[in-house]
Amino acid sequence: MKTTKTALVCGAGGFIGGHLVKRLKEESFWVRGVDLKFHEYNNTEADDFVIGDLRDPSFCRLVIDRSFSEVYQLAADMGGAGYVFTGEHDADIMHNSAMINLNVLDGSLKRNIRGVFYSSSACIYPLYNQKDKDKPNCVEWSAYPAAPDSEYGWEKLFSERLFLAYNRNYGMRSRIARYHNIFGPEGTWDGGREKAPAAICRKVATAKDNGIIEIWGDGLQTRSFLYVDECLEGTLRLMRSNFEGPVNIGSEEMVTINQLTDIVCEIAGKRLEKRHIPGPTGVRGRNSDNRLIEEKLGWSPSQALRVGLEKTYAWIEQQVRAKRGRSSSHAALRTSAIPPNDVLAKS
DSSP: OOOOOEEEEETTTSHHHHHHHHHHHHTTOEEEEEESSOOSSSOOOOSEEEEOOTTSHHHHHHHOOSOOSEEEEOOOOOOOHHHHSSSTTHHHHHHHHHHHHHHHHHHHHHTTOOOEEEEEEGGGSOGGGSSOSSSOOOOGGGGOSOOOSSHHHHHHHHHHHHHHHHHHHHOOOOEEEEEOOEEOSSSOOSSSOOOHHHHHHHHHHHSOTTOEEEEETTSOOEEEOEEHHHHHHHHHHHHTSSOOOOEEESOOOEEEHHHHHHHHHHHHTOOOEEEEEOOOOOOSBOOOOOHHHHHHHSOOOOOOHHHHHHHHHHHHHHHHHHHHHHHHHHHHHHHHTSOOHHHHHHO
16 A cells, blocks of 8 residues: 655745645645745645644644644744844744744644754854855854844744754654755745845846846845755755754855846846945855755755846746736726716716
């Protein structure tokens, strides 16, 4: 009798979660997705998709109703710099994400699920190690003494310790990855929660050639960005390995935000003048250190940044055009609903 592999993806309505569902279906898993909302940009391929709030322990026990082969905990209250680094959402970020992690771990333990994948973040790394834009230190052991630059990072660090404590005290085999700026199609690209690659692609797509693009800060802050397909490959390799982590899953191709903008402009075939404005910029420098993942998993990402940006820009440009088309249609409908002036004069 053939045994069906089963997976639970928490946060399946989000960017990485949506891609993960598709990847697991390609591997013939039966997949249940859970989120507060359906995926905004694609119909889910999950066999079962449940809308609900994982902050609610009762709901969490409802969806963790069996011993899944694999559980992926990606659900969190998060966003880009405009959401995470302003300080306006700190309480929600910490409370919501911690509650989700506590509930998913407790529900998994009570179903005798031994392994849960947890998506942590490079935001856990100390501010003092990321002040040099050219030589940031993000090797895994450098996380302590702890000094993340945001409450988002502090919550992620707490939750890492939570998962590791469950491993020690209850014999679980959870796996922890620190994601570094994952990007790609079918992710948030406007509205304030988008991350830098999506924001830059949107700004370039909406700008006219020889126009202006606004960049927060001086644009010299450095980052590395990892395409979503490579993120999934690293995630699955870690989940199915004997190494618990935490381990970086990110690219070592570090660029400044100005360079990121230039690459997207080249892809779009546009010349734009950068206008640097005040705004949240996060740490001065951040780059994935991949020595540990190479040692433990024999693998590290290899795709060039530009390849992923070409795919992402094409998708975001399509979204921008579609949004413009909808706006034009709505405007035309509003105009057609207004009676001619002579009719208004007689009314």
